[in-house]
Amino acid sequence: xxxxxxxxxxxxxxxxxxxxxxxxxxxxxxxxxxxxxxxxxxxxxxxxxxxxxxxxxxxxxxxxxxxxxxxxxxxxxxxxxxxxxxxxxxxxxxxxxxxxxxxxxxxxxxxxx
Amino acid sequence: xxxxxxxxxxxxxxxxxxxxxxxxxxxxxxxxxxxxxxxxxxxxxxxxxxxxxxxxxxxxxxxxxxxxxxxxxxxxxxxxxxxxxxxxxxxxxxxxxxxxxxxxxxxxxxxxx
Numbered sequence: 001x002x003x004x005x006x007x008x009x010x011x012x013x014x015x016x017x018x019x020x021x022x023x024x025x026x027x028x029x030x031x032x033x034x035x036x037x038x039x040x041x042x043x044x045x046x047x048x049x050x051x052x053x054x055x056x057x058x059x060x061x062x063x064x065x066x067x068x069x070x071x072x073x074x075x076x077x078x079x080x081x082x083x084x085x086x087x088x089x090x091x092x093x094x095x096x097x098x099x100x101x102x103x104x105x106x107x108x109x110x111x112x113x
Numbered sequence: 114x115x116x117x118x119x120x121x122x123x124x125x126x127x128x129x130x131x132x133x134x135x136x137x138x139x140x141x142x143x144x145x146x147x148x149x150x151x152x153x154x155x156x157x158x159x160x161x162x163x164x165x166x167x168x169x170x171x172x173x174x175x176x177x178x179x180x181x182x183x184x185x186x187x188x189x190x191x192x193x194x195x196x197x198x199x200x201x202x203x204x205x206x207x208x209x210x211x212x213x214x215x216x217x218x219x220x221x222x223x224x225x226x
Binding site (some may be wrong): 034036041042043044045046049089091099100101102103104105106 | 117119144146148155156157158161169171203205207213214215216217218219220
């Protein structure tokens with residue numbers, strides 16, 4: 001099956017700096033890659049996603065890049081704010097897998113004011 | 114538009130008992146997936162239902178089961194609870210297309226004592 005690896009496990013940045021979280025996947029058939037933010041005591045919240053026919057997608061301060069050849073994708077957060085502090089998960093799925101997602105192990109992001 | 118609703122939010126059960134968790138998806142969504150989240154194993158896929166049919170199943174023992182009703186609400190059941198079943202159980206709701214955005218509820222925190 002699919003294996004998704006996520007790095008780093010923890011990331012501490014100063015407010016205003018950028019943060020980058022990286023994930024690799026093993027199954028070349030995977031074609032949908034969402035990112036989730038999970039705050040303490042809450043369920044994961046979808047923040048951005050990308051499909052395999054696109055190399056980059058942006059939404060305000062958040063961007064995701066995908067390199068299909070290398071089988072890795074990354075989350076970029078610019079101008080970080082304290083409210084960005086949370087655990088971030090990457091995930092991968094493929095079209096014939098009926099919405100089954102394989103998740104990375106998570107990155108705890110701490111934005112220091 | 115109301116989000117995904119999971120009930121109850123918290124449960125404490127004794128080893129050997131059984132438990133039923135409920136999930137109401139976003140209105141119009143017909144796919145419901147269940148995940149188990151633990152500190153050690155992360156987010157793991159349990160099963161997915163669409164139009165009352167289980168379409169995909171993860172690698173969990175038969176003690177874990179689920180069903181979906183005609184109004185798309187879903188329940189999962191865990192029988193003969195073990196201490197290791199203590200986890201956050203998350204439900205995700207998706208539209209009718211495969212491989213689309215999945216939106217999570219806040220989860221049910223199950224503690225087995």
